[in-house]
Amino acid sequence: xxxxxxxxxxxxxxxxxxxxxxxxxxxxxxxxxxxxxxxxxxxxxxxxxxxxxxxxxxxxxxxxxxxxxxxxxxxxxxxxxxxxxxxxxxxxxxxxxxxxxxxxxxxxxxxxxxxxxxxxxxxxxxxxxxxxxxxxxxxxxxxxxxxxxxxxxxxxxxxxxxxxxxxxxxxxxxxxxxxxxxxxxxxxxxxxxxxxxxxxxxxxxxxxxxxxxxxxxxxxxxxxxxxxxxxxxxxxxxxxxxxxxxxxxxxxxxxxxxxxxxxxxxxxxxxxxxxxxxxxxxxxxxxx
Ligand code: MF3
Ligand code: CO
Ligand code: CO
Numbered sequence: 001x002x003x004x005x006x007x008x009x010x011x012x013x014x015x016x017x018x019x020x021x022x023x024x025x026x027x028x029x030x031x032x033x034x035x036x037x038x039x040x041x042x043x044x045x046x047x048x049x050x051x052x053x054x055x056x057x058x059x060x061x062x063x064x065x066x067x068x069x070x071x072x073x074x075x076x077x078x079x080x081x082x083x084x085x086x087x088x089x090x091x092x093x094x095x096x097x098x099x100x101x102x103x104x105x106x107x108x109x110x111x112x113x114x115x116x117x118x119x120x121x122x123x124x125x126x127x128x129x130x131x132x133x134x135x136x137x138x139x140x141x142x143x144x145x146x147x148x149x150x151x152x153x154x155x156x157x158x159x160x161x162x163x164x165x166x167x168x169x170x171x172x173x174x175x176x177x178x179x180x181x182x183x184x185x186x187x188x189x190x191x192x193x194x195x196x197x198x199x200x201x202x203x204x205x206x207x208x209x210x211x212x213x214x215x216x217x218x219x220x221x222x223x224x225x226x227x228x229x230x231x232x233x234x235x236x237x238x239x240x241x242x243x244x245x246x247x248x249x250x251x252x253x254x255x256x257x258x259x260x261x262x263x264x265x266x267x268x269x270x271x272x273x274x275x276x277x278x279x280x281x282x283x284x285x286x287x288x
Contacts, residue, residue: 012120056143241272
């Protein structure tokens, strides 16, 4: 249950790797240093989109199962066990387990942790906020989603940050449509976040997802203008996953090589969906 005396987070003890039954197919990167770049682009046919939806539903339902256990006193490792067991029970593989050396089945990012917090023996406290990010791999495709939860009674500022981060994702999804440049997504998120003076994290982005966990397509959450002129097309599949902060967007990474925090230790929240671009807009593939 490690914390600094001011309540900020510090690295805890990470439990041994959890096993995945042998009959469950692994993504190609498991047991290797990293993924082999996928030759497939970011456009999928209707059948494959249905498979991504199946993986996405398992990921979302796994978050639902984890959410039921979120309470003061629970460790993030206990949450990892719940997410892991749910995913493998549905014959899927937890995509983060063995991805570039990551050794857990979900990311648990508390308070000032922007993303990629590793489940450990840290116990949740009343008033924390915690993001649970789960990706499931089944039928050869990944579905990636995350949500932020409030633990017990949080400050109004924390609750507002969580609600408005979710709203920024909703607004971003609403402007996804074929023929529009990717840059409209970040423009909408940034202009909404600015109303409240929130920081919009720039160095971690949304991404193409499907056969690959991260395809190489980048989805910025800030207004990146001409640099991201790629035009959205029907069948394109990617995530949008804005991270908003109550302070600065400068960040630090822990010695574990993963955990990313705000440098000023300000609170930060995130929400993520995997989407498919349709003929008229977007469809969310990570619903329960
Ligand atoms: N699910 C995260 C994302 O949204 C990626 C986590 S990679 C990990 O892209 F290795 F940190 F788990
Ligand atoms: Co993602
Ligand atoms: Co994710």
